[in-house]
Amino acid sequence: MSIVSRLVLPLRVLLVMVFLGLLVAQVMSFPGEFLFTREEGPRMDPWRWPMLLFFELEAVCLQVVIVCIWRLLTLVQRGRIFTPASLRWVDVIMWAFVSAWLLLAVMAGSLISYIYFTPELRDPGLPAVLIGITLIGAVLVLLIVVLRDLLRQATSLQADMEGVI
Incomplete structure (x- = not known):
């Protein structure tokens, strides 16, 4: 048994834990963090909805990556990682990363502009x-x-190589 096959199960357990943690954050933590506080009521008035949307979409991108990694681990276990099927999953991971980065760049640019054009900030x-x-x-x-x-x-x-053999 190779080291890779021994690591698949612990990695899958960790992937499930991260996926569930992101799900809990999306449903319970992010809305509470960005929309309400007990003392002040609604907060971060101009940024509360954009920040909530940003973190929700970033979490979705991570969840997509987790699902793709799960599928790639299945291909590794079956010895089929060097097939076109694996390329499809890696493509989805790549586009999830691109989407997450574009969201990050837009949010960072917006926040930097807001900070720059607000003298007290x-x-x-x-x-x-x-x-x-x-x-x-x-x-x-x-x-x-x-x-x-x-x-x-x-x-x-x-x-x-398979064609030669």
Whole structure:
């Protein structure tokens, strides 16, 4: 039994836990965090709905990635990771990451603009953090694209080797 096959079950348990945690956050935590507080009533007036929508959509993107990873783990267990079926799941992961990054870039740009054009909020700290997080997200998206191309090349080589044998 290889180390990969021994890690599939613990990884699946963790994926289920993260998926359920995101589901609980979407239903219970995010709405309570962004829409209401006990002391103040509704808060973050101009940003409460955009922030709620942002976090809900980001959580959906993560849930899509979790489902795709689950399917890829099934292909790994069956020894079929270097097939066109795996490329479809990796494509969905890639587009989920692209969508999440685009959402992040739009939200970060909006918040940076809001902070910049509101004199009492001008502080370089939060915009710098938002720009840094957006750049890190871009690196992750590009890394996923490169890894997808590596899988495509490995799949092509696997098919060529099977044709020779």
